Amino acid sequence: MFYVAVTRTKQQLCLHGLHSEPQSQFLTEAKYAMTLDAVAEIQQVLACDPQDWQASDLLSVLRHITAFGLERYFQQWWAAPREQKSALAHAIQRLYAAAQQRGWLTRLNLTPAQMAIWQAMAPLPIEHGPLDFPGLERCLPPDNSGGVSEPAMIQAGTWLLCDAGWARIERMVLPSGEVATGSVRRTAPARLLATLRPGTDAEVIEIDLIERRLVFEEAERVFVCGRCNTFISRDLNLLLNQHNRAAHGGTGPRYRQAQQNKWTLSRCVFSAQPPANVFENLSV
Numbered sequence: 001m002f003y004v005a006v007t008r009t010k011q012q013l014c015l016h017g018l019h020s021e022p023q024s025q026f027l028t029e030a031k032y033a034m035t036l037d038a039v040a041e042i043q044q045v046l047a048c049d050p051q052d053w054q055a056s057d058l059l060s061v062l063r064h065i066t067a068f069g070l071e072r073y074f075q076q077w078w079a080a081p082r083e084q085k086s087a088l089a090h091a092i093q094r095l096y097a098a099a100q101q102r103g104w105l106t107r108l109n110l111t112p113a114q115m116a117i118w119q120a121m122a123p124l125p126i127e128h129g130p131l132d133f134p135g136l137e138r139c140l141p142p143d144n145s146g147g148v149s150e151p152a153m154i155q156a157g158t159w160l161l162c163d164a165g166w167a168r169i170e171r172m173v174l175p176s177g178e179v180a181t182g183s184v185r186r187t188a189p190a191r192l193l194a195t196l197r198p199g200t201d202a203e204v205i206e207i208d209l210i211e212r213r214l215v216f217e218e219a220e221r222v223f224v225c226g227r228c229n230t231f232i233s234r235d236l237n238l239l240l241n242q243h244n245r246a247a248h249g250g251t252g253p254r255y256r257q258a259q260q261n262k263w264t265l266s267r268c269v270f271s272a273q274p275p276a277n278v279f280e281n282l283s284v
Contacts, residue, residue, distance in 0.1 A: 002026055037256055038064040041226055044254060046080075050087040052252050054135035056227040058095050061088075062114055075117050089122035097124075098131040107140055138247060139228070151272045153183040160194065161269045162207060163214055164232035165243075166278040167194040175210070186270050197278040200242070201235045207265060216261040226254030230267065231279075238279070246279035 003026065006013060015032075017023065042064055045057045065071060078085070096115055099108050151158065158169045171193040172180040184190060189210045196203040204217040216222060216234070223239050225231040231243045236255065244253040 050091060053091055054227060055095055055133050055139045056135055058092055059139055071117050086122040089118040090124050092118045093124040095133045098133040098136055101131050150270045154186045154270050155183040159271045159274050163263055163267050164196055166275050167196045167205060168198050169194050201233050201238055212265040214263040214265045220261055222258050223255045224258055226256050242279040246277050
C-alpha cells in the first residue's frame with residue numbers, strides 16, 4: 001500500500017517519520033535522500049533562464065535522468081510549455097555536439113543513446129563551424145595521461161583533489177593502525193587525514209582509500225556546489241563567492257544543503273604541487 005500511495009502522487013508528496021521509530025525499509029532501499037536531492041537539482045536547473053545554463057547544469061540533469069531512469073518521464077509526462085522543451089532539447093544537443101567536436105564524449109560520459117529523446121523532442125538544426133558551450137571545458141575530469149602526472153609516492157604535505165575539493169594530507173594511517181612516518185605508494189590501502197583548503201575553511205576530513213569514503217570529521221551539515229558537484233564546504237559563503245568566481249566565472253551560484261558527513265569517494269587525484277587556486281576544481 002505504501003508503494004501504491006507513493007507512485008500515485010500527482011503533485012506533491014509529503015512523508016513524515018518519527019525519530020523514535022526505525023526508517024522504512026522501502027525508503028532506505030530507494031535511497032530517498034539522494035533521489036530527492038537529484039530531483040531538486042533538476043528542478044533548480046529547469047527553473048533558470050536557458051540563457052544562464054552552464055555545461056555543468058545540463059550534465060547534471062543528464063546524469064540524474066540516466067541514473068534514475070527518467071527518460072520515459074521526459075518523453076511522455078513532462079508537462080512543460082513547448083518553448084521550454086525545445087530550449088532544453090536544443091541546449092543538450094548543442095552541448096553534445098560541442099563535446100563531440102572536441103573528442104570529449106568519453107571523458108564527459110556522454111553517449112548517443114542519451115541524445116535520442118532530445119532529438120525526438122526538438123531536432124536541432126545543423127550548425128557548422130567551431131562549436132562551444134559555456135563552462136564545457138571546466139567540466140572535464142582530470143586527465144593524467146599527459147601534463148603533470150600523479151606522484152608515485154605520497155606523504156604528509158602531498159596535495160589531493162577529492163569530491164570536496166583541494167586538500168593537504170596531514171597524516172596517513174595504515175591498516176595496522178600505525179601512522180606512516182615516511183612515504184607510501186599512492187595506491188596503498190590507507191586512511192588519509194587531511195585539511196580541506198588550508199588557510200580558508202581548513203576543514204578536517206578523512207579519506208579512506210580502502211572503503212572509498214570521504215568523511216567530514218567535525219561537520220554534520222555541509223553545502224554542495226550545484227554546478228559542478230565537486231566542491232563541498234560547511235561555509236556557504238566560500239561556495240557562493242570564492243569557489244563560484246574561481247570555478248564558474250561568477251555566474252549564478254547554485255548549491256544544495258546536505259545533512260550528512262559521509263560521502264562515497266569517487267575522485268582522488270594526488271599532486272606534488274599545491275594548486276594555483278584552492279577554490280577551483282581542476283587538476284594542476
